Amino acid sequence: MSNIIKKVKCVVWDLDNTIWNGVLLEDSHIELRDGIVEIIKELDNRGILQSIASRNEHNQAIEKLNEFGLSEYFIYPQINWNAKSSSVKKIADSINIGIDTLAFIDDQVFEREEVKFTFPEVLCIDAEDIKDLLNMEQMNPLFITEDSKLRRKMYMSDIERKKLEEENTGTQEEFLASLNMHFTISEVGEGDLQRAEELTVRTHQLNATGYTYSYEELDAFRKSDDHKLFIAGLEDKFGSYGKIGLVLLECKSDVWTLKLLLMSCRVMSRGVGTIMLNYIMSIAKEANVRLQAEFVPTDRNRTMYVTYKFAGxxxxxxxxxxxxxxxxxxxxxxxPEYIKVEFLETV
Structure with a gap:
């Protein structure tokens, strides 16, 4: 198992004297900081989400971001008069990622210290150091996958789904049925390896062991006669969620052991978390072997223990x-009847 430095999943930007030069509510002329557009676009290309924590008048700030053509790059922007730590926490909760995977950029020492005091695990960066941002190890994923490039759009689709869910007046099952979900399971192919590694590195809450594996380790498992490596995908009427689940099975003659079971937290509320596990149980029963699973408690993954217990x-x-x-x-x-499940042959 690899020891890989934790990567930033979301960069939270201040606005005044950070993304742009000047103070929006005081200065008549506001211009973007040099090179900021290229930085924002490159972070987006790398699959790093971006948001805003700014003390400002919301509508005016959004209007200015629209004027600069940048508003589409920021999800769950927090533009209000609350403490920055409160905004940072709201962003992490809305995206459903650990607060220790956020970076916060602000020109004010006070604001950075306030966030750092409340959440020591947040990476706080002085706006003066933005020029070095793209070179930071935390901002450089090991691979840029197709899922990475589409990550922001996937989250924006999630926002649309949440709006629809809030407007739903029927049962939860009726809402899920309305999504027309299609869940796929396949053996990991060579083209899946980068995303498979990314999943082990990025997934903490819904990872039964917390193990991370390198590209080379996963490739060896893929080729091994003693292991099975499966990857899951999900799509619905709003579009693709991408590859969202991974399973590593160690297969001995009389017992199979789940060494890794993980699912992206983005699909937690979609009722699909047990589908992958049910599939493994089915093929184990068909192979007439005992099925075991390893669980390593972390500070975040108790949900996976509960998943195993509910599954018997x-x-x-x-x-x-x-x-x-x-x-x-x-x-x-x-x-569940509201979801279509399909096993795909590896190409």
Whole structure:
């Protein structure tokens, strides 16, 4: 398992004297900081989300961002008079990512210190250092995948879905059925390896072991007769969620062990979290083997333990911080009717 430095998932920008020169509510002439457009576009290309935490008048600031052609690059912008730490927390919660994966850029020492005091795990950056931003290791993903390039658009689709959900007057199942979801499972192909590695690095909340694997390790598992490596994708009427799940199975003659089960937190509310697990249970039963799963508790992944327990897994041992669970495969839940599930052959 690789030791990989944690990458930034979202950059939160201040506006006044950070994205632009000047103070919007005081200065008659506001202009963009040199090179800022190129930086914002390159972060977007790398799959790093961006938002705003600014003390400003909301409508006026959005109007100015529209004027500069930049508003589309920022999701869940927090433009208000609240503490910056409050805005940063709201952004992390809205995107559903750990606050320790955020970077905050501001020209004011006070604002950076206020965020740092409240959330020491946030990477705080002086606006004067923006010129070095793209060279920072935290801002350079190991790979830029197709999912990376589309990440902002995927999140913008999520915002549309949430609006529809809020307007829904029927049951949750009726809402999910209205999305026309299509869930796919396939063995990991060579073209999936970069995204597979990215998933292990980026996924913390819904990762049963917290393990991360390098491209080379995953490629070796893919080619191994003793392992199975599966990747899941999801799309609905709003578009693709991309590749959102990964499973690594160690396959011995009489027992298969789930070494890795993870699902992107973006699909947590879509009722698809157990579909991948149900599939593994089905093929294990068909192969007439015992099915075990490893679980390594972290400060974030208890949801995965609950997922295993609800699926009928029971603890059989704990050793060196690793909990081993086993499923007797007596009952495998049906796939919800509101989602189409398809196994795709690897190209």
């Amino acid at each position: 897994f029971k603890e059989v041992k704990e050793e060196n911080g690793v909990v081993t669970l086993e499923n007797e495969l007596k009952y495998i839940p049906r796939t």
